[in-house]
Amino acid sequence: GAGVSQTPSNKVTEKGKYVELRCDPISGHTALYWYRQSLGQGPEFLIYFQGTGAADDSGLPNDRFFAVRPEGSVSTLKIQRTERGDSAVYLCASSRTGVGNEQFFGPGTRLTVL
């Protein structure tokens, strides 16, 4: 079956602009996660959805970051007033709820803020 998909694959924007990153999880996966990965680092947790609700948003760095999942499937990560420090690869993962709870990652969106 299809894996996790993310669009766009690359996004270049200017400092201060607004961006939206989209994630389409594996069909039937109720849990969806956003991570951010900087060069030479492991992925860093941002937010976790169980269904439509954000079960844990403790990783969002500040109030410029917001994510939604209105119908319990596709999710959008929104970044307002982008800063150069927001440049990173944004990864989305999905999983079924259950023992082990393997998370499968999408290809990521590389965000560059000039």
Place this chain on the structure above:
Amino acid sequence: QKEVEQNSGPLSVPEGAIASLNCTYSDRGSQSFFWYRQYSGKSPELIMFIYSNGDKEDGRFTAQLNKASQYVSLLIRDSQPSDSATYLCAGQTGFQKLVFGTGTRLLVSP
């Protein structure tokens, strides 16, 4: 102290050898552990997960977990040049977020 620690490497092994990748964690509440492989410029790919003490084998890969020592390892038997990548260890509490180490770069030479 980071929650999940890995040696950044690189770990260099010859083709056909056993590669041993190690990870320690500080959160005793972590219940499950995951190993991901990440090729340069690509996203993490799940190799294995383990949540019980002991060994778990899958093909050329063996994951080992020692909760008393807070230690996780991944053994790759008969290493191939195509195994050259960064290996990420992650711990998880419940069904929630993964906490990743910085990864160990593995180089397998022909």
